[in-house]
Amino acid sequence: MENYIKCRVVNVGKYLVANKATVRQTAEIFSSSRSTIFNDCTKRLPVLDPGLAKEVRKVLDFNKSQRSIRGGQALKERYLLAYT
DSSP, X not given: OOHHHHHHHHHHHHHHHXXXXXXXXXXXXXXXXXXXXXXXXXXXXXXXXXXHHHHHHHHHHHHHHHHHHHHHHHHHHHHXXXXX
16 A cells, blocks of 8 residues: 555544534545545544544444434435425
8 A cells, every 4th residue: 555545544544533523514624535534434544543434433433323313314404495
């Protein structure tokens, strides 16, 4: 693995944990795609830093559990704007 990829993976992990950010938010900050960020967090990070990978996994799992709630809120706001 290239050195710049290792640095990116660790920085992405630290950012995700520090800010409790979503994959989309992190991808925007690091100017990468969501799939790159997700692969960094789930495949590359456990090899480089298993401790940080566990913390990142907790954030990703929390975000996944909140996904349907966030989607429902967005839909509600869209309907309120359209019909008011």
